Amino acid sequence: MTVTYTPARPIWCAGCGHFGVQGAMAHAFAALDIPPHEIVVLAGIGCSGTVQNNLGTYGYHALHGRVLPTAAGVHLANPRLTVVAAGGDGDGYAIGMGHLVHAFRRDLPFVYVVMNNGVYGLTKGQDSPTRHGLSGIGGFDAIDLGLSIPASGFLARGFSRHPDQLRRLMTDAVRYAREGRGFAFVEVLSPCVTYNDTYASWEHLVEDVDTRQGYDPSDRAAAFAVTTGLAAEGRIATGQILLDADRSPREETVPAAADVDPAANAAAYQDLLDRYRV
Numbered sequence: 001m002t003v004t005y006t007p008a009r010p011i012w013c014a015g016c017g018h019f020g021v022q023g024a025m026a027h028a029f030a031a032l033d034i035p036p037h038e039i040v041v042l043a044g045i046g047c048s049g050t051v052q053n054n055l056g057t058y059g060y061h062a063l064h065g066r067v068l069p070t071a072a073g074v075h076l077a078n079p080r081l082t083v084v085a086a087g088g089d090g091d092g093y094a095i096g097m098g099h100l101v102h103a104f105r106r107d108l109p110f111v112y113v114v115m116n117n118g119v120y121g122l123t124k125g126q127d128s129p130t131r132h133g134l135s136g137i138g139g140f141d142a143i144d145l146g147l148s149i150p151a152s153g154f155l156a157r158g159f160s161r162h163p164d165q166l167r168r169l170m171t172d173a174v175r176y177a178r179e180g181r182g183f184a185f186v187e188v189l190s191p192c193v194t195y196n197d198t199y200a201s202w203e204h205l206v207e208d209v210d211t212r213q214g215y216d217p218s219d220r221a222a223a224f225a226v227t228t229g230l231a232a233e234g235r236i237a238t239g240q241i242l243l244d245a246d247r248s249p250r251e252e253t254v255p256a257a258a259d260v261d262p263a264a265n266a267a268a269y270q271d272l273l274d275r276y277r278v
């Protein structure tokens with residue numbers, strides 16, 4: 001089956017890193033030959049929060065910071081869908097931060113892509129939780145948070161300037177979630193050329209752990225030592241940082257078909273309506 005994904009007209013500034021993220025998503029969907037009607041891309045609020053408009057899949061624009069619970073709801077309502085949540089560092093790590101802890105902990109099988117540019121691009125460049133110092137990054141690190149939660153099984157970081165690496169990571173993430181293995185988290189260093197142009201500085205700071213001799217992404221403690229060690233040198237780990245490749249699909253997270261059948265749940269639904277109407 002040949003599937004083509006034709007973007008609409010993105011509203012981003014020329015050179016914005018988010019173009020690379022969109023390209024990697026479209027590449028992953030095509031490489032895995034997923035029919036567009038089986039994919040839902042949800043996004044939060046921000047420049048990053050418009051990516052779903054540019055893909056020929058189902059799309060949903062969530063409330064600011066609430067893309068993760070919304071994506072979880074989509075997955076639970078129809079586990080056969082491939083669900084990709086996306087958003088910015090402001091959306092995901094500031095107002096939406098609490099949900100990220102539960103997404104790692106709960107480990108539902110969908111993808112979450114965070115476009116990290118160190119700023120709130122849409123509202124003209126205020127600092128996000130990840131921004132620190134002149135390098136434009138070095139504050140909060142979501143990969144380290146993910147490593148600290150034992151339920152996490154897929155943690156990766158790419159860079160919009162390195163499209164081959166990003167396409168590979170995105171494809172692996174979508175495959176992992178589509179196979180029902182668990183939550184696949186991909187952070188993308190995605191520079192904001194207008195308010196925090198970090199293409200050049202990040203180019204010198206990133207190190208792809210996949211090219212490190214002996215790096216084992218199934219070793220959580222070693223991964224943590226590498227990411228924090230690089231951070232202590234002011235550098236940024238990219239690549240497949242954690243992968244629990246043996247994790248099999250977790251059937252217990254998928255509700256039985258009857259659970260999402262509106263007819264079977266009509267009485268409970270009516271009860272909910274009655275309770276919240278007053």
Ligand SMILES: Cc1ncc(C[n+]2csc(CCOP(=O)(O)OP(=O)(O)O)c2C)c(N)n1
Pocket residue numbers: 045046047048049064087088089090091092115117119120121122123128192
């Ligand atoms: C409830 C609420 N609070 C604040 C805002 C203002 N606001 C819009 S986008 C945004 C942050 C965007 O930053 P980020 O998620 O990093 O996306 P980027 O634009 O950098 O891609 C904020 C604070 C809002 N829209 N809604």
Ligand code: SF4
Pocket residue numbers: 011012013015016017018047048117121122191192193194195
């Ligand atoms: S303001 Fe920044 S994040 Fe927003 S579209 Fe422009 S370059 Fe991208």
Ligand SMILES: [Mg+2]
Pocket residue numbers: 046088089090115116117118119120121128
């Ligand atoms: Mg941002």
